[in-house]
Amino acid sequence: MTETHEKQEEEKEMGIKKIAEWTISKEHVTVPQAEVICIEPRPRYKTEEFLATSRAPGVPDTNIYPGGAMELASNDPKHALDKLAISYDKHGVRRFVLTVHEDCGGYGERMPYSYDKALEFMTEELRRARLALEGYFSGRGERPVVLTYAVMFDGVYEVS
Numbered sequence: 274m275t276e277t278h279e280k281q282e283e284e285k286e287m288g289i290k291k292i293a294e295w296t297i298s299k300e301h302v303t304v305p306q307a308e309v310i311c312i313e314p315r316p317r318y319k320t321e322e323f324l325a326t327s328r329a330p331g332v333p334d335t336n337i338y339p340g341g342a343m344e345l346a347s348n349d350p351k352h353a354l355d356k357l358a359i360s361y362d363k364h365g366v367r368r369f370v371l372t373v374h375e376d377c378g379g380y381g382e383r384m385p386y387s388y389d390k391a392l393e394f395m396t397e398e399l400r401r402a403r404l405a406l407e408g409y410f411s412g413r414g415e416r417p418v419v420l421t422y423a424v425m426f427d428g429v430y431e432v433s
């Protein structure tokens with residue numbers, strides 16, 4: 274029996290099968306920033322394209338959740354904050370980009386339909402998310418850069 278055949282038999286017994294092979298370097302890479310984006314493909318595609326042109330070179334830590342920064346802006350942001358802390362602690366990320374987008378299914382009926390009201394709502398959400406993130410890190414004596422973007426179907430607004 275060949276080694277490959279033996280391995281295949283073993284995998285079969287375990288109920289697993291290697292379906293692709295590659296080599297990924299385990300060398301440390303610089304992660305330019307962590308991004309929080311909604312799962313929805315249309316605004317996500319444009320947002321990722323925009324962020325790629327506005328960040329330092331490198332592959333970011335991408336956090337894709339329904340609603341984007343919605344959970345960070347909620348009354349219970351701990352789960353989302355703890356995940357972003359991994360980027361800070363393990364990847365040396367010091368810059369976070371939080372986004373929400375117009376017409377978001379993650380927000381459902383909470384998201385106003387009119388352009389102006391939606392933008393106002395998203396602005397408030399992003400400010401809440403920023404406060405949560407800044408508060409979390411200031412509790413640890415740290416001050417990462419936090420950028421907040423309201424993604425519309427006709428462009429993107431930076432919220433300060």
Ligand SMILES: [Zn+2]
Nearest residue numbers: 311313377378
């Ligand atoms: Zn969405």
